[in-house]
Every structure is written in structure tokens, then in C-alpha cells.
Amino acid sequence: QVQLVESGGGLVQPGGSLRLSCTVSGFAVDFYAIGWFRQAPGKEREGVSCISSEDGSTYYADSVKGRFTISRDSANDTAYLQMNSLKAEDTAAYYCATDALISCGLRAGEYDYWGQGTQVTVSS
Secondary structure: OEEEEEEOOEEEEEOOEEEEEEEEEEEOOOEEEEEEEEEEEOOOEEEEEEEOOOOOOOEEOOOOOOOEEEEEEEOEEEEEEEEEOOOOHEEEEEEEEEOOOOOOOOHHOOOOOOOOOOOEEEEO
């Protein structure tokens, strides 16, 4: 059974950092694509980053490029999203997702399996 569990969210001041974790079970973290998404109140779910199942290539939304880094640790079956230089507009619920049929993607509709989300609030 495929499961994903996010952790690491919280309240951080603008300019600060957080590292989100996505611990998976039912599959190996480097076997399927992992995507990170976020959803702010009243807004659509937005693709933030993904890491390819084929070669580990990474992709980022323009809004986070240069500030966020996606990675994965096969020993712990965990994917990470390191978020630096956080801004108020990064405030959202963050979700990780996976799917067996894609190598990487930033569209929510491409993913079948989702975690429950973790809240990130950037505020002074």
C-alpha cells in the first residue's frame, strides 16, 4: 500500500528556512517520481518541485527556483524539500505526491498518491 507522510512544517519568519520531509512506504523513494505541491487558501494546488524517477533530475517552479531544493534519501525512503529565503507568499499547506506512470511533473493531475500535507506559515 502506497503511503506518504509529510512533516517539518511550522511557523518561520521571512528570510528563514525549513526542511520538509516526505516519508514513503509501499515503494522505494527512488523508484517513482516525487512531487512537492502547495495550496494556499482560496488558490489552486501549485506544483513546486519534482525529482525524476529515471535519473534524479530535478525541476522547480519559477517562483521557488534558487530558493528551494528537492532531494531524496533511499536509505530512509524519504524525500525532502529544503526551503530557504522564505517569503510570506510561500505560506501554504505543502503536499508530497507520487505516481508510477510519470518520471516527473508539476501538474497535480499527474499524481495518484498524496500525503496529508503539512502547514508552512511565513510571518513576522
